[in-house]
Amino acid sequence: MATLKKKLQGLVAATLTPMTENGEINFSVIGQYVDYLVKEQGVKNVFVNGTTGEGLSLSISERRQVAEEWVTQGRNKLDQVVIHVGALSLKESQELARHAAEIGADGIAVIAPFFFKPWNKDVLVNFLREVAAAAPSLPFYYYHIPALTGVKIRAEEVLDGIQDKIPSFQGLKFSDTDLLDFGQCVDQNHQQQFALLFGVDELLSGLVMGATGAVGSTYNYLGKKTNQILEAFERKDFSSALNYQFCIQRFINFVVKLGFGVAQTKAIMTLVSGIPMGPPRLPLQKATREFTDHAAAKLKSLDFLSTADLKGRNLGACI
Ligand SMILES: CC(=O)N[C@@H]([C@@H](O)[C@H](O)[C@H](O)CO)[C@@H](O)CC(=O)C(=O)O
Numbered sequence: 001m002a003t004l005k006k007k008l009q010g011l012v013a014a015t016l017t018p019m020t021e022n023g024e025i026n027f028s029v030i031g032q033y034v035d036y037l038v039k040e041q042g043v044k045n046v047f048v049n050g051t052t053g054e055g056l057s058l059s060i061s062e063r064r065q066v067a068e069e070w071v072t073q074g075r076n077k078l079d080q081v082v083i084h085v086g087a088l089s090l091k092e093s094q095e096l097a098r099h100a101a102e103i104g105a106d107g108i109a110v111i112a113p114f115f116f117k118p119w120n121k122d123v124l125v126n127f128l129r130e131v132a133a134a135a136p137s138l139p140f141y142y143y144h145i146p147a148l149t150g151v152k153i154r155a156e157e158v159l160d161g162i163q164d165k166i167p168s169f170q171g172l173k174f175s176d177t178d179l180l181d182f183g184q185c186v187d188q189n190h191q192q193q194f195a196l197l198f199g200v201d202e203l204l205s206g207l208v209m210g211a212t213g214a215v216g217s218t219y220n221y222l223g224k225k226t227n228q229i230l231e232a233f234e235r236k237d238f239s240s241a242l243n244y245q246f247c248i249q250r251f252i253n254f255v256v257k258l259g260f261g262v263a264q265t266k267a268i269m270t271l272v273s274g275i276p277m278g279p280p281r282l283p284l285q286k287a288t289r290e291f292t293d294h295a296a297a298k299l300k301s302l303d304f305l306s307t308a309d310l311k312g313r314n315l316g317a318c319i
Pocket residue numbers: 014015047050051052053175199200201202215216217218252
């Protein structure tokens with residue numbers, strides 16, 4: 001049985017994996033990264049080695065070391081450290097799951113295998129069950145991200161009866177925009193026993209539909225702003241929640257048009273936090289100087305960046 005833990009809720013930062021210019025992992029800044037999330041962004045949960053963390057581009061040994069560093073540095077500072085342990089090889093995934101349990105992580109998550117793909121719900125759940133069984137004491141989350149895995153089995157189908165197969169099942173990270181599917185997951189979750197975490201940073205729609213929390217890349221540097229959405233939603237001030245959402249979207253929409261992914265997230269995080277995230281690993285390509293300059297200008301115009309070097313306050317600023 002999974003150890004009873006407080007339900008994962010609120011914002012969860014999908015962490016980046018800091019790298020040196022030579023492409024090695026820069027473990028030395030993870031402690032600083034933890035402090036930044038907690039103190040500057042008000043984010044106390046992390047999702048490590050996922051999409052944003054380039055988990056699938058790291059070796060197994062690197063994934064173990066990154067997980068270990070987050071757990072160590074996060075001790076007594078972070079509420080929960082969830083480790084993504086998905087891999088194409090079931091054995092590797094099980095090894096990572098066991099390791100997460102040994103180091104004292106708070107949960108594990110797994111994506112659908114995406115080379116040889118499960119062709120139906122039962123096959124997918126069998127795969128997930130085998131991984132979960134390697135760390136039965138850890139809360140288990142299914143990481144649904146069909147656009148990247150190509151596995152289009154609906155999340156509501158996966159959830160149906162899943163706890164009978166996976167006793168440690170604790171929730172879903174829903175990285176998709178199909179609100180019918182997400183709504184069905186919420187509707188099924190009658191006893192509210194599962195954490196249903198929205199994985200797309202246009203968060204308000206997920207909250208309205210019943211998300212209990214959210215995992216995302218932008219919470220690394222817009223956590224404080226996004227927490228304002230959660231707070232307004234909590235006090236039923238929907239108009240303010242929408243204003244905060246639109247304000248954040250002005251930035252997301254801007255960078256999406258420039259071409260936005262993990263490399264660009266690394267550049268933005270470096271800019272906003274001052275912590276060097278370095279380049280991504282191939283096949284991803286480092287963000288261009290042009291992208292970083294445009295993103296910096298937009299962040300300043302929205303007052304998302306330190307105003308110390310601002311000459312005058314922009315009237316369109318989101319504060
Ligand atoms: C495909 C992707 O990278 N999605 C991001 C989002 O946070 C995304 O950057 C955001 O919604 C941008 O609109 C997260 O869901 C990724 C994530 O949670 C992870 O790193 O595991």
